[in-house]
Amino acid sequence: MISWRGSSPKNNRAGLLSLLVNTQVRITEVAPRDGLQAETAIVATDRKADLVRALNATRVDEIEISSFVSPKWIPQLGDAKELFALIAAEKPAGMIYSALVPNERGLQGALAVNAHARQEHGIERLIDKISVFTAASEGFSLKNTNATIEETLLRFAPVIEQAHHQGLMVRGYISCIIQCPFDGGISPIQVGDVASKLLDLGIDELDLGDTIGAATPETIEPVIMEVIDRLQGDATNPFGDPTLTLHLHDTFGHASECVKMALDLGVRSFDSAAGGLGGCPYASTETSRAPGNISTLQLLNTIAEMGYTTKVDLDAMAAASKIASGLLP
Ligand code: HMG
Ligand code: MG
Secondary structure (H helix, E strand, O other): OOOOOHHHHHHHOHHHHHHHHOOOOOEEEEEEHHHOOOOOOOOHHHEEEHHHHHHHOOOOOEEEEEOOOOOOOOOHHHHHHHHHHHHHHHHHOOOOOEEEEHHHHHHHHHHHHHHHHHHHHHHOOOOOEEEEEEOOOOOHHHHHHHHHHHHHHHHHHHHHHHHOOOOEEEEEEEOOOOOOOOOOOOHHHHHHHHHHHHHHHOOOOOOEEEOOOOOOOOHHHHHHHHHHHHHHOOOOOOOEEEEEEEEOOOOOHHHHHHHHHHHHHHHOOOOOOOOOOOOOOHEEEEEEEOOOOOOOHHEEEEEHHHOOOOOOHHHHHHHHHHHHHHOOO
């Protein structure tokens, strides 16, 4: 287990030594969720299932399959239940499937899917992890969830408790860690304060979202350092996975440089989307559309370039990326 205890991994000899030997990087593929949620065209459920099947073959650690959010807000993912039913029987052993959940209603949707999969296929848990999501900026939180940051956290408390009671892991996203399209610049302390509150609620994994791709290595470094301090040494969660994940969008072409900085600082878990699909609809403004996620192939290249490894099969990921890109007009 990596130890980040101390003010920073760079200043902590034991932590640094552990980081040096830990070269395995965890990959969460978010194309079926983040990749498709902002598209004007609604992709047919069976085509989404084809993408998930292709991603199953890549051996990524986790696939974020869909969201249990209001279909009035995100009609593109209104078929989460049907999609899970289509792919249930084909889930590879050891693969983590996850889904976004904004409130108790969303959790009930995820639990109903698991109950159905148990009944139909004898699967203990089809959805292994739920992701709650808030932001470091009030403007984005209101636009994205019709709630202040504090209100989102109040919603999460019973969701996290029930999810844990059902044996599910919980990821907590913080959006707009660098810049908000509505509120402007965000300070590392703002991100750290939300991170601490999510950790107090008991999340198993913290996921930092550069929602509009504004980060540079210089601006992301203090944010990661601040959050590592808030983690107080918890580099690995009770499920044996890294506690800290980075979720980058690649608007200005700085995502790979940010990955390199994050690897240097000890981050060992990243999100990415096959084909570089994606973007958050509530991060778009009237004049600019929210950009795509860092593409998984680009992320894998950057990780390899830095001398780190993943479990991902590159040929299978190239094939899945082709399918992902083909989903859009
Ligand atoms: P609201 O309108 O304030 O909620 O939305 P409400 O409680 O008044 O409910 C409105 C309607 O939605 C009601 O239906 C509810 O029943 C229904 P009606 O009575 O009008 O027929 N409803 C639901 N239906 C299905 N599932 C649910 C659910 N909840 C309520 N879970 C709410 C509040 C949070 C629901 C809404 O704002 C919402 O769904 N927001 C989701 C927005 C979203 O998904 N954004 C993208 C994900 S975040 C992201 O992409 C960033 C990330 O990638 C990281 C990064 O890049 O930074 C993660
Ligand atoms: Mg995103």
